[in-house]
Amino acid sequence: MTEFYQEITPDGYGIAIKRKNTLFKEQSPFQKVEIFESDSTLGRVLTLDDLMMTTEGDEFHYHEMIAHIPMMHHKNPKNVLVIGGGDGGTVREVLKHDTVEKVVLCEIDGMVIDACKKYLPTISCELDNPKCEILVKDAIEYIKDKENMFDIVLIDSTDPMGPGEGLFTEEFYTNVKRSLKPGGIVCAQSESPFSQSDAVQKMYKLLKKVFPICATFTSNIPTYPGGYWAWAFCSETVEPLSYWDERRGEAITKTCKIYNKEYHNARFALPNYLKELL
Amino acid sequence: MTEFYQEITPDGYGIAIKRKNTLFKEQSPFQKVEIFESDSTLGRVLTLDDLMMTTEGDEFHYHEMIAHIPMMHHKNPKNVLVIGGGDGGTVREVLKHDTVEKVVLCEIDGMVIDACKKYLPTISCELDNPKCEILVKDAIEYIKDKENMFDIVLIDSTDPMGPGEGLFTEEFYTNVKRSLKPGGIVCAQSESPFSQSDAVQKMYKLLKKVFPICATFTSNIPTYPGGYWAWAFCSETVEPLSYWDERRGEAITKTCKIYNKEYHNARFALPNYLKELL
Numbered sequence: 001m002t003e004f005y006q007e008i009t010p011d012g013y014g015i016a017i018k019r020k021n022t023l024f025k026e027q028s029p030f031q032k033v034e035i036f037e038s039d040s041t042l043g044r045v046l047t048l049d050d051l052m053m054t055t056e057g058d059e060f061h062y063h064e065m066i067a068h069i070p071m072m073h074h075k076n077p078k079n080v081l082v083i084g085g086g087d088g089g090t091v092r093e094v095l096k097h098d099t100v101e102k103v104v105l106c107e108i109d110g111m112v113i114d115a116c117k118k119y120l121p122t123i124s125c126e127l128d129n130p131k132c133e134i135l136v137k138d139a140i141e142y143i144k145d146k147e148n149m150f151d152i153v154l155i156d157s158t159d160p161m162g163p164g165e166g167l168f169t170e171e172f173y174t175n176v177k178r179s180l181k182p183g184g185i186v187c188a189q190s191e192s193p194f195s196q197s198d199a200v201q202k203m204y205k206l207l208k209k210v211f212p213i214c215a216t217f218t219s220n221i222p223t224y225p226g227g228y229w230a231w232a233f234c235s236e237t238v239e240p241l242s243y244w245d246e247r248r249g250e251a252i253t254k255t256c257k258i259y260n261k262e263y264h265n266a267r268f269a270l271p272n273y274l275k276e277l278l
Numbered sequence: 279m280t281e282f283y284q285e286i287t288p289d290g291y292g293i294a295i296k297r298k299n300t301l302f303k304e305q306s307p308f309q310k311v312e313i314f315e316s317d318s319t320l321g322r323v324l325t326l327d328d329l330m331m332t333t334e335g336d337e338f339h340y341h342e343m344i345a346h347i348p349m350m351h352h353k354n355p356k357n358v359l360v361i362g363g364g365d366g367g368t369v370r371e372v373l374k375h376d377t378v379e380k381v382v383l384c385e386i387d388g389m390v391i392d393a394c395k396k397y398l399p400t401i402s403c404e405l406d407n408p409k410c411e412i413l414v415k416d417a418i419e420y421i422k423d424k425e426n427m428f429d430i431v432l433i434d435s436t437d438p439m440g441p442g443e444g445l446f447t448e449e450f451y452t453n454v455k456r457s458l459k460p461g462g463i464v465c466a467q468s469e470s471p472f473s474q475s476d477a478v479q480k481m482y483k484l485l486k487k488v489f490p491i492c493a494t495f496t497s498n499i500p501t502y503p504g505g506y507w508a509w510a511f512c513s514e515t516v517e518p519l520s521y522w523d524e525r526r527g528e529a530i531t532k533t534c535k536i537y538n539k540e541y542h543n544a545r546f547a548l549p550n551y552l553k554e555l556l
Contacts, residue, residue, distance in 0.1 A: 006282070006294050012318025013501070016284050016294040040290025041473075058472070194336070194500050195319075220498060220506040222472050223291070227505010228498040258549035266544030271536035 005036065005045065007052045007225060009195045014225040015052065017042060023119050028111035030163040035119045042223065044120055046087055048112070048158055058222045059089050059123055062189075064259040065219045066154055066231055067093030068252060069267055070187035073233075073243050077151040080104070081179065083139040083167065085156030086112030088124035094154070095126050096252050103132050104150075106143075108163055110136040140166045146179035153179060155188035159199075168203060173210040177236070186211070186234040193218060193274045194226040201277050207232050215240040216278060217267035219258075230274070240268045283314065283323065285330045285503060287473045292503040293330065295320060301397050306389035308441040313397045320501065322398055324365055326390070326436055336500045337367050337401055340467075342537040343497045344432055344509055345371030346530060347545055348465035351511075351521050355429040358382070359457065361417040361445065363434030364390030366402035372432070373404050374530050381410050382428075384421075386441055388414040418444045424457035431457060433466035437477075446481060451488040455514070464489070464512040471496060471552045472504040479555050485510050493518040494556060495545035497536075508552070518546045 008014040018039035025034045031049045038045050043056030054062060067090050071077050078101045082090050086107035094103045105127070107113055113134065116124040126132060135142060153176050158164035166172060167188075176186055188207075191199045193216075207214045211234035221229045233240055244261060253260045270278075286292040296317035303312045309327045316323050321334030332340060345368050349355050356379045360368050364385035372381045383405070385391055391412065394402040404410060413420060431454050436442035444450060445466075454464055466485075469477045471494075485492045489512035499507045511518055522539060531538045548556075 004284070004286075004294075008282075008294060008296065011320075012316060013293065013295040013320055015291065016282075016286060017291040018286065038290060042289075042291055194498075218498075220472075220496075220504075222504040222506065224505075226498075226500040227502075228500065253550065257551045260547075260550055260553075262547035263549055266547035269538075269540035269544035271541055272531065272538055273535045275538075 005038070005047070007050070009225045011195045015223055017045060017223070024115045026111060028109050030109045033109070033111050033115055035115055046116065046120060051159065052223050053158070054087055054089060054123065055223050056120060056122055060257045061219065061221045062229070063089035063093045064256050065217070065267070066090055066156055066187055066189060068256070068259045069217055069231065069264060070152055070154065070185045070233060071097055072245055072249055072264060073185055073238055073240070074151055074183065075243060075245065078102070079150050079181070080152045080154065081106065081150045083153065083155045083157060084164065085154070087116040087120060088127040090154055090156045091132055092123065092126040095129055095131060096255055097248055099248070100131060104135060105132060106135045106137060106139045108136070108138050140172055143172070143175040143179055146175070148181050149179050151181050151184050153184070153186045155186065157189060159191065168206065170206055170209055173207060177210055180236070183237055184235065185238050188232045188234070190216065190230045190232045192224060192226045192228060193230045193277065194228055197277055200230060204232065204278050207234055210234070212236055213239055215268060216270060216274065218270060218274070219267060241265060283316070283325070285328070287503045289473045293501055295323060295501070302393045304389060306387050308387045311387070311389050311393055313393055324394065324398060329437065330501050331436070332365055332367060332401065333501050334398060334400055338535045339497065339499045340507070341367035341371045342534050343495070343545070344368055344434055344465055344467060346534070346537045347495055347509070347542060348432065348463045348511060349375050349430055350523055350527055350542060351463055351516055351518070352429055352461065353521060353523065356380070357428050357459070358430045358432065359384065359428045361431065361433045361435060362442065363432070365394040365398060366405040368432055368434045369410055370401065370404040373407055373409060374533055375526055377526070378409060382413060383410060384413045384415060384417045386414070386416050418450055421450070421453040421457055424453070426459050427457050429459050429462050431462070431464045433464065435467060437469065446484065448484055448487055451485060455488055458514070461515055462513065463516050466510045466512070468494065468508045468510045470502060470504045470506060471508045471555065472506055475555055478508060482510065482556050485512055488512070490514055491517055493546060494548060494552065496548060496552070497545060519543060
């Protein structure tokens with residue numbers, strides 16, 4: 001009998017993937033970490049506490065968006081902080097920008113990093129890059145005393161429950177803002193606009209208290225329920241679509257499966273139901 | 279035990295919906311027609327030969343796109359043909375354009391129309407509008423001798439197997455082209471760019487033989503596998519984004535859950551992997 005991995009939202013629907021063998025399954029101090037081989041074109045699948053995080057086959061949908069949309073708004077991003085993102089996909093995309101001198105990955109759960117290095121090499125491949133510094137610690141603590149350090153902060157977290165919960169507070173975002181250099185930009189995954197409208201609304205209410213500029217962009221994620229995802233774009237000074245670097249943009253587009261200039265420009269056009277939520 | 283409806287593509291993944299009771303299930307001369315009540319925010323679900331067609335909860339994602347993107351490119355759409363679309367959702371959106379004098383619905387399977395009228399009233403609600411003429415017949419035969427009749431032809435078909443198969447041929451599209459008035463536009467659902475890339479490629483190869491202008495637009499459909507869908511936009515003379523009617527556009531936006539001018543303008547920006555397919 002075919003076995004399926006299913007992720008069903010509280011709304012009563014979601015995704016299903018044919019599964020084959022489990023490659024890794026352990027309980028860390030924070031969550032259940034699992035990687036299984038699927039019987040599908042998605043290849044290997046990473047779940048945390050049974051929630052879909054990423055797959056080999058569609059991970060670029062998420063990682064290209066969270067990295068390139070904010071980074072292409074910055075004239076010279078040198079120092080980048082990635083919070084969460086232990087699979088390494090966001091770091092891999094960040095390092096495509098040749099302006100980057102250092103990317104700090106602050107991931108609370110070392111088991112995620114180790115498992116992804118072993119079983120998801122196409123995603124984690126840049127975690128050993130000398131420009132990447134890995135900190136296995138709680139980003140909530142890490143960010144508390146940082147000031148004027150980062151051009152870009154990418155919050156590549158799990159959902160607002162479990163270990164990711166403290167990343168959805170006003171105090172945390174206030175500290176993130178303080179860690180930014182002038183002209184800095186924060187990008188945070190902000191859930192599914194269609195199936196988690198309450199979570200989306202709550203998060204933007206919070207972000208707007210902290211950042212004078214707070215916009216939303218969206219794109220398709222095939223393996224997240226609803227197939228549609230939102231990210232928050234926050235800054236003290238940088239408006240959405242106010243800048244795009246031609247030189248870097250052309251080089252990065254050649255390496256991407258999704259990202260290009262027109263796609264970038266189209267991302268902030270939102271459906272009516274989402275505009276009403278925000 | 280919870281029972282699920284699953285639609286798994288040949289790629290090995292897809293969608294799952296908690297199901298409750300079956301409201302309608304019969305074999306027509308063409309296909310198995312089924313409507314069930316889901317235990318989800320999606321409400322009632324229509325499937326044909328066990329493939330997801332639409333749900334009460336997310337149908338607007340599909341119907342607003344197939345109707346308004348092409349219709350808003352036309353200066354004065356009076357006569358519209360909808361091929362397939364027996365649920366009535368596309369007709370409902372077409373009739374929001376006050377320029378429309380007549381919309382012909384040519385659906386091969388009368389059982390789909392009858393079942394949707396009875397069990398999906400929020401979708402089928404305009405099928406009794408006096409401006410709507412319903413023809414229960416094969417569109418392949420119907421279109422053979424039509425000439426200079428329609429401003430807009432919307433091909434709201436099933437997938438290229440089963441009763442929809444003959445709608446994916448050069449002969450059919452050539453006849454559709456002949457049925458257009460000058461300045462006419464054809465829009466056809468063209469499958470999932472991510473999970474059915476072969477079907478997408480084949481269809482566009484065909485369309486490009488027939489139409490000098492053949493573009494693609496995409497949007498999110500939560501209940502189709504991959505959550506992302508493509509439509510072909512074809513014409514002899516009308517280029518994508520060459521026209522948008524402010525008066526009609528503003529009125530229609532007020533009635534829509536997704537459609538607005540910025541969203542419209544963003545639809546033709548495609549990911550790299552899809553541009554390479556086309």
